[in-house]
Every structure is written in structure tokens, then in C-alpha cells.
Amino acid sequence: MDNATSTTNICDEEASTRRRTSPGSKFVALVSRNKRHLALALAAILVVAVVAASVLVTVQNTQAQRLRRSMNESVDPCEDFYEFACQRWDADQGGPIWQSTADTIKREFGASRDNLLQGRYAEPNKAESYLINFVEHCQNDKPRSTSEGMDPVLVELKSMGGYPLFEPEWTWGTYCWMQAEARLAHMGYNQALLQARFDVDPKRHGRRILVLGLQPLMFTRAVLDKEDTVTGIRTFLRNVALSYRKLHNGTKQYANEQQDVESQITEMFNFSRALLEIKWLKYLRKLTSPALQEASLPEFNDTDSVMVLNLEALRALAKFLGNCRQNTHHVRAMANYIGYKFLINSVFFSPQPEIRETYYNYTMQQGVQFNRTAKCRELVETLRLVSYHHYFRTNQHKFDQQRALAVHMLDEVKVQFNEILKAAAWIDSSTRTLLIRKDKAPKTNGPFLERLVYHRVQKYNQQVKELFLDRNPEIWQDINAETVNAAYHIRDVNVKVYAGMLLEPFSYLDVPIYVNYGTLGFVAGHEIIHAFDDRGITIDEFGVDFEKDQWSNATRQEFNRRMQSLIDFYAKTFQVNGSHTRNENLADTSAARFSFKSYRHEQGPTKARVLPGFEKYTNDQLYFLSFASIWCNNNKYDPNSIYSNNHASTAPVAKGGRKANKAYANKDGKYNTEGCREHVSVDKKGFTVTSR
Known part of the structure; x- marks a missing residue:
């Protein structure tokens, strides 16, 4: 905008000295005759720019303030990265950081449902x-x-x-x-x-x-x-x-x-x-x-x-x-x-x-x-799917940009994962072909509303037809519109990002890309990896069970050895049942790596702007801070989740993404897994990403 203003001023000055027959005389004459209109246009553009800049600054300030409210910079991140990123949240807040988003969308959905049932919506469908x-x-x-x-x-x-x-x-x-x-x-x-x-x-x-x-x-x-x-x-x-x-x-x-x-x-x-x-x-x-x-x-x-x-x-x-x-x-x-x-x-x-x-x-x-x-x-x-359908039908505009952002990041994570598959020397060529076909299969951009079957009788009839016709993607009854979550369906070979994940603090518009890759990019990437855990690899790209193991013995043995290293790492480092949580831990550590590589690849050599007040941190460090911040939870060692859940508690997730690659890279000192070439190391100046 400054350059445009400067150019206009130069043109105005030259108009007073140049002859009418000069090459730019017609343009100068036009400017002279329409100075008032031009001034108004420039003023309007300036106002729009100021408003846009203020919105941009506001969004960045919001994210920066959220990180600041959670962090305790007096904690050494080398000793406890989770406490460094989340200690103040644990001390001051009454629940997980996800809860505020869940509460917001529940309120919105409740208001939408009530408006529908009380006749305040003028054009209900059938x-x-x-x-x-x-x-x-x-x-x-x-x-x-x-x-x-x-x-x-x-x-x-x-x-x-x-x-x-x-x-x-x-x-x-x-x-x-x-x-x-x-x-x-x-x-x-x-x-x-x-x-x-x-x-x-x-x-x-x-x-x-x-x-x-x-x-x-x-x-x-x-x-x-x-x-x-x-x-x-x-x-x-x-x-x-x-x-x-x-x-x-x-x-x-x-x-x-x-x-x-x-x-x-x-x-x-x-x-x-x-x-x-x-x-x-x-x-x-x-x-x-x-x-x-x-x-x-x-x-x-x-x-x-x-x-x-x-x-x-x-x-x-x-x-x-x-x-x-x-x-x-x-x-x-x-x-x-x-x-x-x-x-x-x-x-x-x-x-x-x-x-x-x-x-x-x-x-x-x-x-x-x-x-x-x-x-x-x-x-x-x-009959809640009717209400969910109404909520999304009347609020679709609210999610369009965030949804496009989520689809873009999912595609980028898949690209990085595909590159790793191609480069992995321990995977034989036939197995690599199977995995690459599976990587191309997950659908992330299907119709936004058509997946909501909104009547239980319609659903019954539709499922009967699907005994003989192509099946629609699944609707999970245990996950509703208010859920803050993403999920992978093994039969659909499909990643679903639910509405709550498209809202703050998981998805921001107009922030540096490292923020969203550290939050939504990580969570959605986590679900992609489930296509390749020890359950996902038994199913082909169409969601059908393989009749027998398609992998070579050597590749299978190496996969099992690497999985065991991950099991041992979580069991020894975090005192969780590493075997019970193995597939979730694999998804966590892999997603942290691939979403990080995706952000690096998209950003390129040019550094993005830093968040206000975080000038001493690099873009890479802010990626990991954003990643850790969504796991802030004042009940991070909840015994119920330990006994009833196949996910690790929140502190191991935040720490695991930072430590795991290094841990099983050094397994027996004999091999370097594909998840270990890049890992996070820490010195007294902060945490940095280095390559092996």
C-alpha cells in the first residue's frame, strides 16, 4: 500500500511539469480531472487495509495470548516440555483446553436446534x-x-x-x-x-x-x-x-x-x-x-x-x-x-x-x-441428526474457509508421508506399492452436508439398499455435531474432521502457517496414520480385509521391531501401557513429524512472521508450542483415561511428539527408523529441530 501511494504522488508531481504530448499525458490528465474521486478511492482502500490489518493483528494477538496464558517460561523445556508449554493452564483453568471449544459449539448447536423447533426458521425442509x-x-x-x-x-x-x-x-x-x-x-x-x-x-x-x-x-x-x-x-x-x-x-x-x-x-x-x-x-x-x-x-x-x-x-x-x-x-x-x-x-x-x-x-x-x-x-x-443437518445447513458459510484449510493441510501431510514411503529403504517394493495406493485412498473433500443421514427410517432404508448399491460413508452415532474431534474410518478409508476442530483454538484464519499445522494439521494427520497402524495395514485401499498378509517377511519383521521400540519407549518414559496405546502413539509421533515437515515444505526458505510477544522464538519452536498447547489439561494423568482409553494421557502426547523420534532412533544404536531422521533436541537456549 505504501508503494502504491508513493507512485501516485510521483505521478501527480510529474503532471504539473510534463507537456500534454508526453507519453503519460492522457493518464495524468485523467488523474487531474478525477483527483477527488481518486482521493476517495485511495482513502477507501486505506480504510480496508487498516481494517484487514487490525483483524490480522487481533487474530494473531488472540493466539499469542492463548499460548502466553498456558506457558511457564521459568520451566526448563529440556526437563519438562509439557510443563513449559502448559503449566499455567493446569494451575489456572478448570478443564482441558478442548472444553471451551466444545462448550461454544454446544451452545451454538443448542440455539440452532431451539430456533428450529420453536418455528423461528422460515424455510424448514421436509x-x-x-x-x-x-x-x-x-x-x-x-x-x-x-x-x-x-x-x-x-x-x-x-x-x-x-x-x-x-x-x-x-x-x-x-x-x-x-x-x-x-x-x-x-x-x-x-x-x-x-x-x-x-x-x-x-x-x-x-x-x-x-x-x-x-x-x-x-x-x-x-x-x-x-x-x-x-x-x-x-x-x-x-x-x-x-x-x-x-x-x-x-x-x-x-x-x-x-x-x-x-x-x-x-x-x-x-x-x-x-x-x-x-x-x-x-x-x-x-x-x-x-x-x-x-x-x-x-x-x-x-x-x-x-x-x-x-x-x-x-x-x-x-x-x-x-x-x-x-x-x-x-x-x-x-x-x-x-x-x-x-x-x-x-x-x-x-x-x-x-x-x-x-x-x-x-x-x-x-x-x-x-x-x-x-x-x-x-x-x-x-432424531438428532435432523438438528445437526439443520445446524450445518444454516451455518455452512461459517466453516467453509476452515474446512478448505483442513483439506489443504491433510493433502500436504499425505504428500510428506508419501515421500517418506518412497524413501524408506526397509520397505520392499511390493509392500511400498500397497502402502502408496492406500495413502492415495483417504478421501478428505467429500460433500459436507450429504453425509448427514437425518432420519432413522431413511437411514434404515438407505442401509438396506446398500446391501446391493454403493455404500455411503459411515455416520457414527457415538460422535455428534458438538464433538471436538477428528476420526479415521477403516472401512471408508476416510478421515473425518468434525465441526469443533474447525474452530479456535484448533483452526485460525490469518495466522502464520506453523500455528495451524501444529494444531489442526497434527490432529488430522494423526488420523491419516491410522490407515497404516497394525490394524490399518490389514485392510486395502477399498476398506476390504486382505485375505492374507501382503507384506514380505523381512518388511513385516522390521515393522514389528520398530513398533516394539515405540512400545518400549512409552512404557519406560511415561509409565503407560505402551502395547495398549501403541497405535495411538504411532499416530501421534508420526503426525508430529509429518505435519512439521508439511509446514516446513509449504513455508519454504522464507520465515513467517512471529506471533506478537514471541519474537525470541523461531518459527519451528512456535510450531511445537502450538502443537503442545492443544493438549493442555489440568488432569493430564487422569486414571480413568489410563484404564479405559487406548490413547496416552495428554502429557505423554505433548512430550511424546518431541521425544519419541529421538528415543527409537537410538534403539540399540543399530538402526535409524524413518520416524527418526528429524527429531527435537533441546539446549539451554531453547528447543530446536535438527536432522540426523
Whole structure:
């Protein structure tokens, strides 16, 4: 900007002395005629520059202040690098540095969800409209009937084949337990008898496999042995059944109605004797046919694969259940048992006050006071992907630049890792080819929103289709939109960086590149390395298990020896179970190296500006300070994480990235691993990166 201003001044001075016929006269004349406009334009440019500079300074100051608040420069980094980087955070703060980011995005997500559910968002899409309608209906103390004036509880029970407890004229001849179980699945409920889910097929690229197992019993031995509990369930079912029968019967009278209800409840509790085998193909077709027909896909057949869990238990259940429409006294008990799964989770949606009151009394007897608002909140949580989709859909602009930055750094880390693979003399050529193919496979730039499957029924139908169609990337139910994390999926060969990682202090715009490579670049690079740990290397670039070890014996032995050196280093240096945490430690130490090399490569020979107040530190040192700062945690030796987690505690992570390469470079003094050519050494003047 200074140069531009200077050039303009020179032009103005020359305009007063040069003749009109000079080569620049036309430009000078234009400037002379438009001095006022030019002055205004220059002023505007100057204002923009000042604002941009102030924003830049503010961002850099924010990062500098965060580092300063954590550091204790009186600690010798040679003795304890973690204390040097984090001691003041440990002393002053109430939790890990990640917590503030997690709290921020949780607040934002909560506000977004509340705005959606309270109707403050003008243009909800179909799934969001469904959720809004569901919440309004759920929270209504006087639930609505269907548009036809029907009780929604009875409507759904009828779709399952009816419910004998409520219908004195119910007949077993048209009932099919398979259809009832499939209907539960299609409504998004857990089934009553069998557990059918769709997992990633480890043997077929881009496909799912149907996994079949048993559901936990609704009435376990522990439940049936408690007389008070059984009495409570009996009373609840009897009262609800008699209320519904009264509505169903109208003026018609049935003899011994209460006795019939009691008898059926007893049958349901005694549902335990064996009959014929299940026609499994018929059952699996009922589970999958609606979604497959919608997609014009062929029906499930006896050549398609199924993964079976608890095979002997399933065989016993098969003998017990029998086929559809078999003339057996078990059919009615079966119908009541399966229907109970739906009833106990949905009866409070009934528009009948006396039926809702019966349910409320039952929960009170079980020691739980029914809270409709809390129950609805619980049900909304099962549909949380709708809210997540809305949050990202309405805030996508907020993450666009950070996401592009994350993708760029992931690509750079992969480039550096690829260079190491090519140069590693201990890896034979065929193994190197496999690893390079795998390195090129992780996808980091897929659609940002399309990965959110936002309705559990839609998800079920989609996963059925993926038995035969290409599978979408996985959605992990245990990681939600508020998570501050990144993750690697072994079957997708895919790195996922979650929204929290795109916010400060993990991602900054307008800071020197060593800051982001030390934070987000390290964390995302860590996940890439999981493609090459001792689990990842058993899976190819398509996410399919190798049928046998593809590595040569020499390469495998050398890999194992190097892994053992890492195990020994962590066990001796940090007193953690080095074997249990080996893959995480490998990812930590490797990511520290590759993200460092990536920053060095991108920055080139020109030094970046230093953060305000850190003029005595080099760019390399500030990379490691940024890296260490995200692990500041006042509970760094948390015993719970030691016993329950396969990650090392936070202090070993911060220290390990600095020490590990040096440690196993010197293993037995005989060899230098690829992770050891660059390591961090420390002298009394500070810590520096040197090459071996």
C-alpha cells in the first residue's frame, strides 16, 4: 500500500511539469480531472487495509495470548516440555483446553436446534418439518388423533397384525410375527425378538452386510423374579387393555373379559416353549423388501451373505418360534410380546386420557415420575441428526474457509508421508506399492452436508439398499455435531474432521502457517496414520480385509521391531501401557513429524512472521508450542483415561511428539527408523529441530 501511494504522488508531481504530448499525458490528465474521486478511492482502500490489518493483528494477538496464558517460561523445556508449554493452564483453568471449544459449539448447536423447533426458521425442509411436527405432537398434553380420527397407537398396532390384548375378536390365522418384527424395524424401533442391523461388509468393497442376532429379553429372569415388578406390569397391561376394549367394543358385551386379559398376560410371561424352525429367507425379505422395491433392486435371496451372531441361541429361538400362520397357542403370546415392545414406548401418544393416566401411574409405581417434556427431549435426541443437518445447513458459510484449510493441510501431510514411503529403504517394493495406493485412498473433500443421514427410517432404508448399491460413508452415532474431534474410518478409508476442530483454538484464519499445522494439521494427520497402524495395514485401499498378509517377511519383521521400540519407549518414559496405546502413539509421533515437515515444505526458505510477544522464538519452536498447547489439561494423568482409553494421557502426547523420534532412533544404536531422521533436541537456549 505504501508503494502504491508513493507512485501516485510521483505521478501527480510529474503532471504539473510534463507537456500534454508526453507519453503519460492522457493518464495524468485523467488523474487531474478525477483527483477527488481518486482521493476517495485511495482513502477507501486505506480504510480496508487498516481494517484487514487490525483483524490480522487481533487474530494473531488472540493466539499469542492463548499460548502466553498456558506457558511457564521459568520451566526448563529440556526437563519438562509439557510443563513449559502448559503449566499455567493446569494451575489456572478448570478443564482441558478442548472444553471451551466444545462448550461454544454446544451452545451454538443448542440455539440452532431451539430456533428450529420453536418455528423461528422460515424455510424448514421436509425432514425438519417432520421433526417440528413430531415435537409439537409429542409435547402436547392432549395428543391428537390421526387425520381419520383414529388413535395412533391402535393404528400402528394394527399395522403389526393387531394386538390380541386389546381385541377380543382377534384371530391368529392372519397374524405373522415376521411382519410384526419387520414393521417395528421400519418404524425405527428396536425389534422385540431378533436384532437385524446393517454393517460394513469387510469382504466386499463398498457394500453392507446384514448382521443377525438376538435382542435382549424384555422380561428377564431378574424382572420375573420380582413380584412387585410383575404385578406392576400386569396392572398396567390389564387396565390399558380393558380401556381399549371398552372403546373397541362399544355396546357389545363379552363374557369373562377380565379373565381373558389376565390369561393372555400370563401367556406372554410364559412365552418360552419350542416349536418349528424359522424360514430365515422369508423373514429377511420382509425386513428388506420395501426399501429394495423402492430402489428397483432385486429381493434378498439365499445366495446373499448374512453375518450371524450367537448362532446356537438363534437356533434355539428358531425351534421356539415357529413359522407364520402355524396352528399353535404360541401365536397369541407372540403377538402380545412383540406388540408390547411398541406399546410401552408409545402408549403416552394415545389421545385417550384414561390410558395416558394408566401409563403415568405405572411409571410412578416403578419409581419414575413421567415427565412429558423430558421424554420428548429424549425422543428428539434419537432424531438428532435432523438438528445437526439443520445446524450445518444454516451455518455452512461459517466453516467453509476452515474446512478448505483442513483439506489443504491433510493433502500436504499425505504428500510428506508419501515421500517418506518412497524413501524408506526397509520397505520392499511390493509392500511400498500397497502402502502408496492406500495413502492415495483417504478421501478428505467429500460433500459436507450429504453425509448427514437425518432420519432413522431413511437411514434404515438407505442401509438396506446398500446391501446391493454403493455404500455411503459411515455416520457414527457415538460422535455428534458438538464433538471436538477428528476420526479415521477403516472401512471408508476416510478421515473425518468434525465441526469443533474447525474452530479456535484448533483452526485460525490469518495466522502464520506453523500455528495451524501444529494444531489442526497434527490432529488430522494423526488420523491419516491410522490407515497404516497394525490394524490399518490389514485392510486395502477399498476398506476390504486382505485375505492374507501382503507384506514380505523381512518388511513385516522390521515393522514389528520398530513398533516394539515405540512400545518400549512409552512404557519406560511415561509409565503407560505402551502395547495398549501403541497405535495411538504411532499416530501421534508420526503426525508430529509429518505435519512439521508439511509446514516446513509449504513455508519454504522464507520465515513467517512471529506471533506478537514471541519474537525470541523461531518459527519451528512456535510450531511445537502450538502443537503442545492443544493438549493442555489440568488432569493430564487422569486414571480413568489410563484404564479405559487406548490413547496416552495428554502429557505423554505433548512430550511424546518431541521425544519419541529421538528415543527409537537410538534403539540399540543399530538402526535409524524413518520416524527418526528429524527429531527435537533441546539446549539451554531453547528447543530446536535438527536432522540426523
